[in-house]
Amino acid sequence: MNSALTWCLALAPFALAGSGFLAGAAKPFRRRAGTGAALTAAFALALAVATGVAIALHSPLATGTLGIDGVGLGFYVDTLSAIMFALVAFVGLIVTLYSRNYLDGDPAQGRFTKWLCLTLAAVLLLIVSGNLLQFGLAWIATSVGLNKLLLFYPERQAAVLAARKKFLASRVSDLCLVAAMALLHQAFGSLDYAVLFAGAEAMRITGVVPGAIHAVAVLLVIAALLKSAQFPLHGWLTEVMETPTPVSALLHAGVINAGGFLVLRFAGLISLSPVSLEVLVIVGGFTALFGSVVMLTQTSVKVSLAYSTIAQMGFMMLQCGLGAFAAALLHIVAHSLYKAHAFLSSGSVIDLARASWSPSPGGRPHPARMAMIVGLVLAVTLVVGTLFGATIIQQPGVFALGAVVMLGLAHLIIQAFDERPSLYVIGRTVALAVLVGLAYFGLQLAAEHLLAGSLPPVQALRGPLDLAIVAVVVLAFAAVTILQSLLPGKAAEPRWQALYMHLANGLYVNTLANRLVLRFWPSPPPVQTGRTASIMPTSGAHP
Structure with a gap:
């Protein structure tokens, strides 16, 4: 049955x-x-x-x-x-x-x-x-199908360039997956999941992990990172706006999660290798911070959403590297639903902004007061996380993302203090922060219990390197929160204008990648299809 x-x-x-x-x-x-x-x-x-x-x-x-x-x-x-x-x-x-x-x-x-x-x-x-062979064939088929969708309008040069960068990253990812497949078949004599998972569990119990398994874990992690548009091979994801909007929604809400699913599917194997987990922590943590900061400087709605996806995939990889696999899956589900709605409704963003506009009372934020509020938010995160057992030592991945989520509420609290200071407004905003913290850590606990039979349990902090990375991520986002509130008042200063310009261009990493690809793979002349670029719709308009 x-x-x-x-x-x-x-x-x-x-x-x-x-x-x-x-x-x-x-x-x-x-x-x-x-x-x-x-x-x-x-x-x-x-x-x-x-x-x-x-x-x-x-x-x-x-x-x-x-x-x-x-x-x-x-x-x-x-x-x-x-x-x-x-x-x-x-x-x-x-x-x-x-x-x-x-x-x-x-x-x-x-x-x-x-x-x-x-x-x-x-x-x-x-x-x-x-089994892994079937997984690999579907993995390659996904890439081929997405490439066809990215080139739906082949006369658009930007679409061709994005598809080529995606093609190169995907082929390296495929090679890593094939190499891992060969090593696993040699080690276990089978690629069937039941055999692989049972073998990984036996190694976990005995504590003996062969070097080939460490190599497999690293190869799987590299394949996942390349599939998930992680830094520095993230640029293609910001350039897929030349495709119809449904492609953007499907890509950002579904296909891009293939890399994360690879890590989760083989979490039992990957968690045996501390080296592979550290790669996830370092690359994912940096990508999350990079994507989040650059996102704040974008003027295009869809490019901003693309950098948001890059950052969210980085967060998800960071969580996996810290052993919070159930939290990573919950993150994937929440992000996919939000991002699908965001892309499909992006054409109405101007109307939504106008409908929700309200005059600002013109509060003047003070750096010391803002720092105090950020500290208060982190303290609330620590207290609520402790109630659910998600401390920085016991569940560093859950705590790190919880702190970043709570920092997102810091702007509301800052406005409550700076713009309309009253005990009622301040009390209501702080109560909202506590409620969000309870909801977040409660959902994490529920996801952990629901997925107990499918994913490894949440891992505790492994050592000082992970502690340092978690601290850097949380403190960096705290600094970004403060700067985000201060920068509008410093927009006229030349140094802040220069910083804004560099960040808006993604620190020119994608520009260097474009030059490198065009040097070794020059673009052909535009394809004449009878539809000129001047009358072709952008991905946010109806064709």
Whole structure:
């Protein structure tokens, strides 16, 4: 019964793939093809819900591998994959419904629907794969489908450049995954998940970890970092705005999470290697800070959202490196839902801003008072985190992100003190901060219990390096919070203008990457398609 349900869940990716091929062929019925794709995505979501109920009773569900030595076709579904499957199916359903109207009348609507469905099918197949070879094939198929979507308008030079940078990063990622695959098959004699997970657990119990497993963990981490647009290979993600808006929503809310899912899926193996975890901590922590700071300087709504995604993926990698795997999955779910809504509603941002505008009383923030408020927020985080057992020593990953989330509320408290100082406003704002802290740490605790059978338990602080990194991340975001409030009053000063300009250009890292790619892979002349760039819509407008 359980095996049959797992095979039924596997129908969803293949049904989406079939819908994609039909959409590409049904040119006179493009809108009907989009409706068929949406119905298939709804079918996938319904299967995910049914499977989630079954997993609540019997976890995990596995079919075994139809092949030789754990290499072939098979499916493995536990709480982790059920949550991710439901998330991608839900986002895919919303995106396909949105794109049905968004591209209505576009002569290439059938081609767009085809590659949208095929990309979604590859992501869903990746999530429920039961062995690493199948995972790797779906991993590559996801990259191929996304590349086709990025080049939906091939006459746009910026789209071509972004697709090429993504292509190069993805191919290196693929090579790392293939190398890890070869080492794992040599070590365990199989690529079936059940065998790999059992072998990793045995190593954890005995405490004996061969050097090949450390190499596998590092290779998997590098593959995930390259897939997740981490610094310094992040630039392509900020340049995909030449594609239709549904692609941006699907990419930022679904496909970009493939790297994070790789780390979570093989967390049992990766957590055996302290070196691989430190790589996640260092790269993820720096990317989170870099993306967050640069995001504040962007004037384009969608570029700002792109840097936000880069930062959020960095946070997620930082959490994994600190051993907070359940918190990382909760982060993925929350970020995906928020980012899908943000991109699909980005065309209305001006109307929303005008509707919510209110005159500022003109408060003047004071640095000392702001520092005191930031310290108060961090103290609240420490107290609430301690109540839930999420201290900086016991659960550094959960605490670090909790502190950053709470620092986001510091602006509200600063305004309460500076603009309309009254006991009622101050008390209400502080109460809100406490409530947010309770909600955050409560959700983290619930996610930890829900995923106890799918992910390793939360790890304690490993040593002084991790402590230093957590401290640097929290203090750096505290400094950014203070500067964000002070900078508007210093906008006329030349040094702040220069700093703003450098940050707005991402410290020119992406510019150097563009020059390097163009040097060794020059762009061809623009493709003439009968639609000139001057009349082509941007990704935020209806074509």
